Amino acid sequence: MNTAQFISKSSSNLVEKASFTWQTPSNIALVKYWGKSNPQIPKNASISFTLNNCHTITTIDFEKKEKTATVDFDLFFEGKQKDAFKPKIAEFFKRIQEYCPYIFEYKMTINSENSFPHSSGIASSASGLSAIAMCLMSLESELNTDLSEGEINKKASFLARLGSGSASRSVEGPLVVWGNHPEIDGSSDLYGVQFPYKVHSVFENYQDAILLVDKGEKQVSSTIGHNLMHNHPYAENRFTQANDNLSKISKILQNGDIKAFVNLVESEALTLHAMMLTSNPYFILMKPNTLEIINKIWEYREENNSNICFTLDAGANVHVLYPESEKKTVNNFIEKELAKYCQKNQYIYDSVGFGAKQI
Template sequence: MNQPVTARAHTNIALIKYWGKSDPELIIPQNSSLSLTLEPFYTDTTVTFSNQLTRDQVSIDGQQLTVAASQRVSQLLNLIRQQANQQNFAQVISINHVPTAAGLASSASGFAALAAAASKAAGLDLDRQALSRLARRGSGSATRSVYGGFVEWQKGHGDADSQAIPLQEKIDFDIQMIVIVLDPRPKKIASRAGMARVVATSPYYPAWPVAATKDLAAMKTAILKKDLNLIGQLAEANAMKMHATTLSATPPFTYFEPETLQAIDLIQGLRATGLSCYYTMDAGPNVKVICSAKETPAILARLRQHFPADHLLVAKPGPGIAYL
């Protein structure tokens, strides 16, 4: 039996969204994206390859997964076994450190931690960029969770160069997020299915990668300028362009819930009072507020008038993958 290896990866929230694949098998995106890795939300995953096992055994948060449910995990393990010439099945124990029902138990941190732990446990010694490409095969957003701080996932041309690069692992200005947890119910349409429907049916989708590419360039400049307001404006506009594509799909759908619109209204109202706060949203109803640590107490005070305190999660920038 081989040695167990444990890795920790943090989740990330895109400021310029990944939305749509050009190669669904290899998970090559249609556009490059840019994210902020978050400190308080992470996954610890321990992988042990063992000749005593007759199949991969995967548990998440203490729950043993069925063979069907662990299929995406086994597919990534298969890739690793191939590269490492590893014959054994693996035991995978994964713990998500995310407040219960936060709707943030993202596949980003999960597949990044799995890629790191499993590759090392299988005997591979991959550098960060190789880890990033490997994590990508599990889940697109996991590509970015290999690095901390601001991260760019460069779409590249194929498996060999579709990977993340660190833009600023240690961020040198005041920026963080407040996650407003609005709806712990399971997503109506998973992000994978949602983006596939959009790519297949929306007449607006062809303009998305073009717009996202422009937004990305502007966002990189805004980050270099440490311009929180510009970062926020660009993130808002980019997120809404992503959500616009769901309304233009056939049949149309939306990740907005009534509370989403209330949260957006509230953030716009706070901004009108002079606070620098902006919203972004992923393929679900939760709203993430982009703001400074300095103004977080004032923003939180106002948000608490509308949302339960335990649904407001402050998130500082977080680090990249680490072995424990």
């Protein structure tokens, strides 16, 4: 794998002070990845919808200083200093130091805020790490003015991946593939790429309502869950299945077979949780109300010949997916029938978005 392309070129440009703010989205995987090897290499390819309303806004203030052996940064989350988050960010900086050596020459003050609850199963690490990566690339583009927008996005995805695998899919949109796959032109284990084929109109402006079943911290982190795939009895079959499903969903997204989309996306969600149920140690991230919602969705779909479906990340919350043509009726169903299964009746209406934007 050619990682040398991402090593920052030396520059004579001197930027004494700079500040950059980026808004980067979360994403929801349709074909999941579960299991990886170092350094953050997925065991199978995945594809996700980029979201629009669920995002992180991050500002990094850079101030030039004498070069030191460690990265100097302060971290504030939603206005409060968050030392508890610093070890993960410090590890991220350690992983990217070869590619961004300039980080040793700046004092960084990082301010982040989410439009959704942290650790609520809406991939806050994806939006958070991709936001930091975009801020770093804004600085790098000041130091090296020859970088194109494509090169900036590619390296940002590459860097974000080293902090959180799914963050590689949060730089662009509306559909992003991460992981080398023979049927996806340009795909790579090192960074995410936009789905390269024309998507059927039924999947444009697709809706995603996130039902907040449990807004608390997960009892098992995704990192631990991924590691449990190393000795999982069904791991290899799962990796094969996921890559096969990516081939299938590529065709579905192009031909508009929404019934096949519903079946594949729900199967992927349940398979992800089946891997958790059958790992050792085993664990369950779904809650009773997760199952109540799933059954209500199935009943509604049957009774109304609807194309509503669900997917899940590694958590209890339910992502309700549906075409824009059903927005009014499905939103009414959510408000009248599903909201009561959410913690404090909370849910977020979202839709497919187009990636990071500087603000």
